[in-house]
Amino acid sequence: MTKKQDRPSFQPWLRHQEEADCCEPEPLIRARNLSLRYGERVAFEDVSLDVNAGCITALVGPSGCGKTSFLNCINRMTDLFPKVAVTGELELAGINLLDPRLDVIALRRRVGLVFQQPNPFPLSIRRNLELPLREHGMRSRAARTDAIEEALIEVGLWEEVKDRLDTPAMALSGGQQQRLCIARALVLSPEVLLMDEPCSALDPLAGEVIENLIDELRGRVTVLIVTHNLAQAQRLADWAALFWKQGDAGRLVEYGAVQQIFEAPREKLTAAYVRGRSG
Amino acid sequence: MAFSLLPSRWHESPWRWRMIAIPRDAGAHLLIWTAALIVCAAFVAVLYDVVREGGALLSLDFVIQPTADLGRAGGIGPILVSTGMILLVCLLAVLPLGLGCAIWLSEFREDHGVSGRFVRRSLDVLAGLPSIVFGLFGYTFFCQALGLGFSILSGGLTLACMVLPVFIRAVEVALRAVPHELRAASAALGFSKTARIHRFVLPAAVPGVVVGVILGIGRALAETAALLFTSGYVTRMPESFSDSGRALSVHVYELAMNVPGGDAVAYASALVLVIFLIGINMLATALVQHWQRRKGWVTA
Numbered sequence: 143m144t145k146k147q148d149r150p151s152f153q154p155w156l157r158h159q160e161e162a163d164c165c166e167p168e169p170l171i172r173a174r175n176l177s178l179r180y181g182e183r184v185a186f187e188d189v190s191l192d193v194n195a196g197c198i199t200a201l202v203g204p205s206g207c208g209k210t211s212f213l214n215c216i217n218r219m220t221d222l223f224p225k226v227a228v229t230g231e232l233e234l235a236g237i238n239l240l241d242p243r244l245d246v247i248a249l250r251r252r253v254g255l256v257f258q259q260p261n262p263f264p265l266s267i268r269r270n271l272e273l274p275l276r277e278h279g280m281r282s283r284a285a286r287t288d289a290i291e292e293a294l295i296e297v298g299l300w301e302e303v304k305d306r307l308d309t310p311a312m313a314l315s316g317g318q319q320q321r322l323c324i325a326r327a328l329v330l331s332p333e334v335l336l337m338d339e340p341c342s343a344l345d346p347l348a349g350e351v352i353e354n355l356i357d358e359l360r361g362r363v364t365v366l367i368v369t370h371n372l373a374q375a376q377r378l379a380d381w382a383a384l385f386w387k388q389g390d391a392g393r394l395v396e397y398g399a400v401q402q403i404f405e406a407p408r409e410k411l412t413a414a415y416v417r418g419r420s421g
Numbered sequence: 422m423a424f425s426l427l428p429s430r431w432h433e434s435p436w437r438w439r440m441i442a443i444p445r446d447a448g449a450h451l452l453i454w455t456a457a458l459i460v461c462a463a464f465v466a467v468l469y470d471v472v473r474e475g476g477a478l479l480s481l482d483f484v485i486q487p488t489a490d491l492g493r494a495g496g497i498g499p500i501l502v503s504t505g506m507i508l509l510v511c512l513l514a515v516l517p518l519g520l521g522c523a524i525w526l527s528e529f530r531e532d533h534g535v536s537g538r539f540v541r542r543s544l545d546v547l548a549g550l551p552s553i554v555f556g557l558f559g560y561t562f563f564c565q566a567l568g569l570g571f572s573i574l575s576g577g578l579t580l581a582c583m584v585l586p587v588f589i590r591a592v593e594v595a596l597r598a599v600p601h602e603l604r605a606a607s608a609a610l611g612f613s614k615t616a617r618i619h620r621f622v623l624p625a626a627v628p629g630v631v632v633g634v635i636l637g638i639g640r641a642l643a644e645t646a647a648l649l650f651t652s653g654y655v656t657r658m659p660e661s662f663s664d665s666g667r668a669l670s671v672h673v674y675e676l677a678m679n680v681p682g683g684d685a686v687a688y689a690s691a692l693v694l695v696i697f698l699i700g701i702n703m704l705a706t707a708l709v710q711h712w713q714r715r716k717g718w719v720t721a
Binding site for chain 2: 217219222224246249250254263264273274277278323330
């Protein structure tokens with residue numbers, strides 16, 4: 143599997159290739175005519191897209207066009223808000239995610255979520271990772287210790303914190319806190335990782351560390367990342383979806399391999415947006 | 422410069438180099454400090470009065486000896502025991518019921534739902550009800566209808582009815598103040614609703630819950646009217662929870678109003694009451710800090 147950085151950024155001979163070269167497109171998440179409304183207000187409408195397994199998919203577009211709401215549907219965080227109505231079809235590996243009888247807790251174990259603001263629990267670093275493991279039934283302390291170490295190594299935090307696992311997580315820097323949050327999601331070995339602008343609250347250097355970390359996850363975890371940073375989407379993603387607010391609801395304008403979106407967009411709106419003319 | 426905030430000819434003025442700020446906020450500062458000082462002064466005045474009048478009588482003997490001569494002589498031993506027992510009954514009833522109701526209000530009801538609003542409104546009305554009404558209710562319900570008679574049990578339960586509205590509202594506010602990020606973070610990791618409340622929301626709200634407990638204890642210890650009707654005013658040592666017993670505040674009231682020559686003892690008893698309250702306050706604060714440190718729970 144080639145890394146994105148190894149490839150030249152401009153490959154004219156790939157101009158019309160519509161598939162990303164990270165993987166065979168194999169849909170894991172399937173949305174059909176998905177709409178979400180908060181009471182009267184429509185967040186997004188009529189979104190149909192397939193998220194491919196093992197790939198990094200970027201959701202881009204201006205603020206308020208339903209990207210985060212779309213992300214929240216996939217692990218049913220929408221349940222936390224009153225008066226949310228989701229219609230259409232949404233499947234993860236063939237499971238209907240909109241079924242009211244769905245085991246939401248099992249779903250959230252398979253689909254992790256990283257927020258824009260780092261939000262570790264106000265506990266020690268160790269407890270931050272231990273509590274989710276215990277909640278999901280890992281009884282053995284030794285197994286938990288191993289899983290915690292593995293997750294911290296994965297996000298490159300182990301060397302920095304291995305001597306102070308029992309100190310408050312809130313004392314870490316912003317970038318470290320965000321990596322801890324990613325480790326906390328990864329410690330449950332999810333299949334899908336949803337990331338809602340994970341770098342935008344961090345300084346550029348810390349953001350770069352997170353970006354490299356997401357890059358490392360390619361092929362192992364299916365990543366859906368909302369970002370306002372087009373350069374980041376281009377560097378990182380295999381697939382990109384452009385959302386746009388049309389009328390009073392967000393809609394999916396174009397979805398395709400990231401190179402096609404950035405170099406040969408089919409829609410005028412996409413062309414204007416990626417060239418920085420609007421949005 | 423075309424536009425300047427400084428007066429015209431400022432560059433010639435001898436004040437030019439004196440960068441002394443004009444005290445613009447002086448009025449507001451004065452008002453705020455005066456208000457704070459008046460409140461502090463009132464507290465200090467009460468404390469001074471109680472210590473001056475009752476301080477001389479205060480001794481270990483006074484605290485443990487039984488009462489004699491209608492309270493004019495002897496100590497307040499049995500009365501302290503009754504007070505403690507009434508408080509225990511009250512807290513045992515208030516803590517589970519109050520926590521349960523507050524969690525229901527803040528976690529299981531939407532902000533503007535009909536049932537939540539109804540319960541909240543009722544609690545606010547109950548919190549403002551004069552204590553004599555609670556006393557009458559306690560007398561007819563606990564003493565007569567339930568047949569508990571004049572007893573520490575009746576008194577404690579009546580106090581619980583009084584304390585519950587204050588306690589529930591304080592805890593509900595504390596629970597609602599727990600940041601949404603904490604709930605969202607735990608929900609996203611697949612914690613069940615129960616685990617979310619028990620592992621994150623309640624621990625984060627502990628300081629607020631303790632404030633509720635202290636407010637409740639304060640209200641309970643200060644209560645006289647409701648207890649006169651329910652737990653009685655005999656001064657002997659209570660033998661069980663179904664025995665009648667006199668609370669400290671009732672003792673102060675009796676000595677001050679109905680026993681000629683009881684003023685000094687009334688003051689000394691009031692002093693014990695104040696010390697008791699301050700002690701509980703400090704103990705609760707210390708316990709919260711200890712607990713937070715042990716759990717590594719930091720409130721930002």
